[in-house]
Amino acid sequence: MNGPAVTIVVPTLAMDSMFLSCLDSLQTQTWRDFDVLVVDNGGSRAARRLHEARGRESPGRVPVRWVENSRNAGFGAAVNEARRRSPSPFVATLNDDATASPEWLGSLVGAMVDGGVGMCASQVRLVGPEGGNDGGSDGGNDGGGRLDSAGMLIAVDGSSKQRGHLALAQRFAVEEDVLLPSACAALYRRTALDQAGWFDEDFFLYCEDTDIGLRARRLGWRCRYVPRAVAYHRFSHSAGRASALKAYYVERNRLFVLAKNFPPLLLAAAPFVTALRYYWHFTFMLQGIGKASEFRGEGGGAVHLVYLAAKAHVALLVHAGRLWRQRRQIGRAVALAPGSLSTREFRRLLRTHRIQARQVAEL
Numbered sequence: 001m002n003g004p005a006v007t008i009v010v011p012t013l014a015m016d017s018m019f020l021s022c023l024d025s026l027q028t029q030t031w032r033d034f035d036v037l038v039v040d041n042g043g044s045r046a047a048r049r050l051h052e053a054r055g056r057e058s059p060g061r062v063p064v065r066w067v068e069n070s071r072n073a074g075f076g077a078a079v080n081e082a083r084r085r086s087p088s089p090f091v092a093t094l095n096d097d098a099t100a101s102p103e104w105l106g107s108l109v110g111a112m113v114d115g116g117v118g119m120c121a122s123q124v125r126l127v128g129p130e131g132g133n134d135g136g137s138d139g140g141n142d143g144g145g146r147l148d149s150a151g152m153l154i155a156v157d158g159s160s161k162q163r164g165h166l167a168l169a170q171r172f173a174v175e176e177d178v179l180l181p182s183a184c185a186a187l188y189r190r191t192a193l194d195q196a197g198w199f200d201e202d203f204f205l206y207c208e209d210t211d212i213g214l215r216a217r218r219l220g221w222r223c224r225y226v227p228r229a230v231a232y233h234r235f236s237h238s239a240g241r242a243s244a245l246k247a248y249y250v251e252r253n254r255l256f257v258l259a260k261n262f263p264p265l266l267l268a269a270a271p272f273v274t275a276l277r278y279y280w281h282f283t284f285m286l287q288g289i290g291k292a293s294e295f296r297g298e299g300g301g302a303v304h305l306v307y308l309a310a311k312a313h314v315a316l317l318v319h320a321g322r323l324w325r326q327r328r329q330i331g332r333a334v335a336l337a338p339g340s341l342s343t344r345e346f347r348r349l350l351r352t353h354r355i356q357a358r359q360v361a362e363l
Contacts, residue, residue: 006034006105006187007086011078012096015046018234023051025099027061031106034092036064037085039078043071076199076208079183083198089190093183093209098124098233100185107229108187111175116339118192118221119213121151121181122229124162125169145169148233151178151225152210153355156266157273158258160210161355165363169227178225179353180213185231188212192221195337200256200326202319206246207253214261215330218346220339242294244308252312259316259323260330263347273357280361281305290362 008026012019026036040047045068067081082091090109094100108120125145149162150172162182164172181187186209196215199208213223258270282302285292292305316323334340341349 003087004033004035005088006090006092006109007082007088008034008036008092008094008105009039009079009082010036010094010096011039011041011075012047013042013072014096015042015044015050019047019096020051021099022094022096023064025101026094026105028102029062029100029105030102031109032062034062034088034105035086036062037067037082038064039067039069039073039081041069041072041074041078043069074201074204074208075183075206076203077201079199079208080201083193090187091190091193092187093185094231095184095233098185098231099127101230101232104185104229104231105187107226111224111226111229112187112189114222114224116220116222117224118189118216119181119223120187120229121149121178121223121225122185122231123150123169123172123225123227124148124182124185124231124233126166127232127234147172149182149184150227151223152180152182152213153353154179154210154214154350155273155277155355155357155360156350157270157277157357158254158262159277159355159357159360160207160254160257161360161363163225163353172225173227175227176225178223179349180210180217180223181225183209184233185229187229189221192216192219195219195333196221197329197333200260202322203249203253203256205249205253207250207257211253211257211260214257217349218261218330218334218341219337220341242291242298242300244295244300244304247291247295247300247305248308248312251309252315255312255316256319256323259320260326262350263343266347266350277357277361278309280358284361292361 010022038047048066079093111117111120126148147164147167147169150164152160153163154160163178196212196219199212203211281292284290285296
């Protein structure tokens with residue numbers, strides 16, 4: 001294949017200094033065999049004008065290509081532009097509110113030397129008061145600051161959460177296999193994406209990385225956590241930390257993940273775990289803890305959350321036919337793939353990387 005080894009996809013809605021810092025951090029990468037594909041979902045085509053107004057284009061800089069959509073097509077659709085516009089054997093994803101340390105991409109590519117690894121997760125550190133750092137790209141793994149994610153965990157009801165969220169970075173300094181990466185800062189092998197079917201564009205926002213990660217894992221691909229690949233993330237800068245938009249799509253899409261991917265025994269247990277999680281959300285809201293409490297602090301409340309949860313379940317019913325067809329298609333792909341996991345092996349994998357309902361509500 002002609003072209004660079006990696007295409008880094010940066011979906012954006014923002015036209016601000018954080019987006020520019022994201023692009024600048026990619027120009028500092030020590031491993032240089034890549035290009036950048038910015039997918040502007042803002043509808044105004046302002047991102048490229050903002051970038052070009054600084055006049056920083058010069059020989060030796062990694063090229064930036066642009067896709068400018070007339071509307072917000074969603075995160076998954078943005079990443080899937082690499083399928084149509086790039087022949088690169090690897091596709092990286094980076095949020096527009098994240099910056100990459102100089103060794104980020106090289107460290108991820110180095111972990112792909114094992115042909116069984118289809119995805120790599122970065123050590124994503126939080127920026128700002130919660131994270132304890134300013135987002136500087138030092139390129140090292142000095143243990144400073146707190147984590148956004150070191151891969152992802154999943155609950156029996158399909159809720160996914162960042163592994164190590166708010167923990168000190170030094171506690172997650174060992175390279176190891178994890179369930180799947182956060183697409184905030186991740187690397188995917190194109191062969192794995194092709195086999196798994198790429199990102200589901202119907203998710204629009206949130207959990208699409210959980211969905212594609214689970215599909216790839218079921219097909220036998222591994223995910224490697226690479227602590228040397230440090231990225232810095234200002235958590236939920238674009239959609240808000242606890243907005244109604246986020247609450248709805250997270251709840252709706254965890255139901256989509258559940259319906260498409262979970263084995264029958266876990267599907268049967270999911271409603272009970274969901275009820276338990278709702279209980280803990282309400283309890284922690286009263287105590288001022290967790291995302292439900294943040295939602296309340298942003299002007300929402302318990303009644304609004306109940307409405308959003310009901311709306312998400314209605315969406316599940318509306319999309320039930322499509323989700324059932326996708327579930328059957330996934331099952332056929334698994335049956336044909338030589339190294340795929342059996343239902344029992346996949347169930348064991350999910351339990352190995354499980355997070356409890358209380359922890360989901362508490363974070």
